[in-house]
Amino acid sequence: MQRHCENGxxxxxxxxxxxKVKKVYYPGLQNHPLHEIAKKQMRGFGGMVSFTFVSGxxxxxxxFFEKIKLFTVAQSLGxxxxxxxxxxxxxxxxxPESQRLEMGITDDLVRLSIGIEDDEDILEDLKQALS
Numbered sequence: 001m002q003r004h005c006e007n008g009x010x011x012x013x014x015x016x017x018x019x020k021v022k023k024v025y026y027p028g029l030q031n032h033p034l035h036e037i038a039k040k041q042m043r044g045f046g047g048m049v050s051f052t053f054v055s056g057x058x059x060x061x062x063x064f065f066e067k068i069k070l071f072t073v074a075q076s077l078g079x080x081x082x083x084x085x086x087x088x089x090x091x092x093x094x095x096p097e098s099q100r101l102e103m104g105i106t107d108d109l110v111r112l113s114i115g116i117e118d119d120e121d122i123l124e125d126l127k128q129a130l131s
Contacts, residue, residue: 007117020054075090085111
């Protein structure tokens with residue numbers, strides 16, 4: 001869990017500063033609306049990181065999934081390996097668009113389960129997939 005949390009924080013910070021990324025959802029970031037509550041209730045912030053693209057386009061998310069190499073595309077987000085999920089076509093595919101949007105599940109939302117691999121390997125994969 002320590003490695004999940006450490007890697008999750010590094011990924012969230014990397015994504016937060018990436019020019020193609022609009023919003024990062026991770027309670028370990030100080031700008032997360034529930035950061036203070038998470039600090040009080042959690043021993044670590046975990047390895048679940050979600051993000052959206054500046055463009056807001058589905059095509060950017062799909063391109064990201066086509067380029068990732070270290071991450072496995074999977075609907076299940078539990079395990080020690082880094083996994084990536086595209087809710088619009090996976091976990092929430094059967095949910096009507098209007099309901100998905102109400103829940104914040106946009107066409108450009110990507111969910112990552114950050115694993116325990118070497119943090120530099122994870123970051124390099126994200127860098128090349130976002131290029």
